[in-house]
Amino acid sequence: QQQVKQSPQSLIVQKGGIPIINCAYENTAFDYFPWYQQFPGKGPALLIAIRPDVSEKKEGRFTISFNKSAKQFSLHIMDSQPGDSATYFCAASNSGGSNYKLTFGKGTLLTVNP
Amino acid sequence: ETGVTQSPTHLIKTRGQQVTLRCSSQSGHNTVSWYQQALGQGPQFIFQYYREEENGRGNFPPRFSGLQFPNYSSELNVNALELDDSALYLCASSLAGGFYEQYFGPGTRLTVT
Numbered sequence: 001q002q003q004v005k006q007s008p009q010s011l012i013v014q015k016g017g018i019p020i021i022n023c024a025y026e027n028t029a030f031d032y033f034p035w036y037q038q039f040p041g042k043g044p045a046l047l048i049a050i051r052p053d054v055s056e057k058k059e060g061r062f063t064i065s066f067n068k069s070a071k072q073f074s075l076h077i078m079d080s081q082p083g084d085s086a087t088y089f090c091a092a093s094n095s096g097g098s099n100y101k102l103t104f105g106k107g108t109l110l111t112v113n114p
Numbered sequence: 115e116t117g118v119t120q121s122p123t124h125l126i127k128t129r130g131q132q133v134t135l136r137c138s139s140q141s142g143h144n145t146v147s148w149y150q151q152a153l154g155q156g157p158q159f160i161f162q163y164y165r166e167e168e169n170g171r172g173n174f175p176p177r178f179s180g181l182q183f184p185n186y187s188s189e190l191n192v193n194a195l196e197l198d199d200s201a202l203y204l205c206a207s208s209l210a211g212g213f214y215e216q217y218f219g220p221g222t223r224l225t226v227t
Contacts, residue, residue, distance in 0.1 A: 006156075034215065043118075043204050043218035044157065089156050100208065101147065101170055102216060104156030 003027050004092050006105025013080055014113050021108045022074045023090035030092040034102070035064065035075050038087045047088075048075075080112045118207050118219035126225045127195050135190045135222045137205030144209060145169070146188040147216060148180060151202040163188050192224075200226045 005024045013019045023033075031052055036044035050057045050064040050073065057064045061078040077084055087109050091102040119138045127133050139146050145164045149157035159172035163182035177193040186207070192199055202223050206216040 036218075041220075043120075043220045046215050046217060049215065091156075100216070101159040101162060101172065102149075102157070102206075103159070106156050107154075 003030075003103045004090060004105045006090050006108060008108060009106070010109040010111070012111045012113065015081060017080050017112070019077050019080055019084075019110055019112070020074055021088055021090070021110070022072065023092075023105050024070075024072045025092050026071070027092070027094065027103075028071070029094040030103075031095050032093045032100070033064070033066065033073050034091050034093075035062070036089045036091065036104075038089065038107075044089060077110075080110075082112045082114050085110060085112050118205060118217055120203075120205050120219040120222050122222060123220070124223045124225075126227065129195055129197060129226055131195050132191065132193045133195060133224060135192075135203050135205075135224070137188045137190070137207075137219060139186045139188070139205075139207035140217050142209070143207035143217075144186050145207065146182055146186065147206045147208070148188070148190045149204040149206065149218075150174070151204055151221070153201070157204055160190070195226045197226050200224060 034049035035047045037047050038044045048059045048062045052068045063076040066073045087107045089107045090105045093100045121136045147162040148160040151157040160174050161171040162169045166182045179191045182188045202221040204221045206218045208216045
């Protein structure tokens with residue numbers, strides 16, 4: 001059972017475009033939703049995270065939009081740059097559980113062309 | 115502040131062998147989680163260690179085991195290696211309790227032949 005579904009699998013945009021990556025979750029107990037950026041050969045790096053008490057969070061060029069009723073959240077990258085080309089993962093966890101394991105989506109390979 | 119470090123970077127083992135991977139947590143972090151990332155997939159939770167005890171386990175067989183030491187560093191041990199164990203093994207550190215972010219190390223690339 002895939003608890004976090006991520007789409008699209010890959011995405012190509014031009015420099016300055018606004019790529020949008022979407023995730024949907026099934027477990028209503030999830031209450032923490034981070035996004036990670038991963039470059040080839042590296043570990044995932046935490047980009048931005050949101051909790052369900054807010055509908056939007058911005059950090060620099062990265063914005064998370066959250067829709068609790070639809071159980072969906074998305075990442076928007078404003079003014080994308082070639083250096084943003086990487087694989088992006090959404091994740092979710094439940095703070096009420098005994099541990100705070102992250103359940104990841106399958107990832108989106110983003111390519112930003114110059 | 116020191117980030118999460120992992121060793122070795124790469125490892126090649128033969129099917130049936132045993133392997134030990136090591137992780138040093140970020141300064142001030144007392145919880146370590148291990149994840150397996152197969153090629154082209156998202157990381158999958160293996161288990162978490164807090165106060166030197168296993169604190170939750172994902173859907174991995176008992177031949178995956180771990181340790182946490184008093185300085186919060188950790189080891190992942192895998193016995194009887196199988197070809198499907200070939201993956202990037204990631205360690206993440208965090209503070210226990212509540213909404214604390216997990217920070218990942220660079221990973222160990224394990225190849226089983």
